[in-house]
Amino acid sequence: MTKPYQRPSADEPAWWFICSAGELTLDNDDLPPHGRLQDLPMPELDDYQVVWLGELRERSCYLVVADLNDDAFSALGEFKSLRPLVAAQDEALFMMASRAKQVTEFLTTHRYCGRCGTRMQAVDWELAMQCHACQHRCYPRISPCIIVAIRKGDKILLARGERHRPGLYSVLAGFVEAGESLEQTLAREVMEEAGIEVKNLQYVCSQPWPFPNSLMMGFTAEWAAGDLHFDPFELEDGDWYSFDALPDIPLPGTIAHNLIQAVKAQIDRESSA
Ligand SMILES: [Zn+2]
Known part of the structure; x- marks a missing residue:
């Protein structure tokens, strides 16, 4: 990110991420508007904060920070949650939409300095907000989380979270606390949520x-000791499941799904070896 406030030209085909209150303007196919500014039914952008986000399929992507309940963009689509983009499994589009949502959250919650209360200004060469009274500088907040698929023999631990949709079972996850390593977070969360110890952590992928504003860092691990005791404030139910009798699990496109598949691949490799 070297040119966050580069202005779009009217004849440059681009993707338009129009964001307000955590939602994005999406058309009937759940895609953000795409095309030349001069061809789109777009309001005058001088009144809006516009941020260059990067490129998607060789086209620039611009964030337009819209007002709450802004109807100036209604000819382009409707404000919708990003969740349909996860199900669509277009990873590059989902990642850009994630960026748009998180940058909007950052810009709209850092208008004033958290240290001295002065109005902050955007830094012109990186995505940051600066207070010129006390020099405090802020960057978009990213909250690291671990997510871990744990196996015991040829079974996998899946549990039902309080906030999951009905019937859904998933792997364990939790936020990294200040001063913790990922390994410490993982050991603490698994002990707190399920009452067990794990070993043989392997990093798999992130999302x-x-x-x-989470960054999910995904691992696999193996059961080492302890019986399952779920934290009733976090988890309603859970167990070790065989892969031929899995409950309803998270959709493809989610990191939880990828980790469950990673454990299955480990077990398949061992049984064919
Ligand atoms: Zn300040």
């Missing part, structure tokens, strides 16, 4: 998750 930004913009609800509101």
Whole structure:
């Protein structure tokens, strides 16, 4: 990110991420508007904060920070949650939409300095807000989380979270606390939520998750000791499941799904070896 406030030209085909209150303007196919500014039914952008986000399929992506309940963009689509984009499994589009949502959240919550209360200004060469009274500088907040798929023999631990949709079972996850390593977070969360110890951690992959600003860091691990005791404030139910009798699990496109598949691949490799 070297040119966050580069202005779009009227004849440059681009993607338009029009964001307000955590939602994005999406058309009937759940895509953000795409095309040349001069061809789109777009209001005058001088009144809006516009941020260059990067490129998607060789086109620039611009964030337009819309007002709450702003109807100036209604000819382009409706404000919708980003969740349909997860289900669509277009990873590059989802990641750009995540960025748009998180940058909007950052810009709209850092108008004033948290240290001295002065109005902040955007830094012109990086995505940051600066207070010129006390020099405090802020960057978009990213909240790291661990997410871990744990196996015991040829079974996997899946549990039902309080906030999950009915019937859904998933792997364990939790936020990194200040001063913790990922390994410490993982051991603490698994002990707190399920009452067990784990070993043989393997990093698998990560996924930004913009609800509101997580970075999910995904691992697999193996059971080491202890019986399952779920934290009733976090989890309603859970167990070790065989892969031939899995409950309803998270959709493809989610990191939880990828980690469950990673455990299955480990078990399949061992049984064919
Ligand atoms: Zn300040």
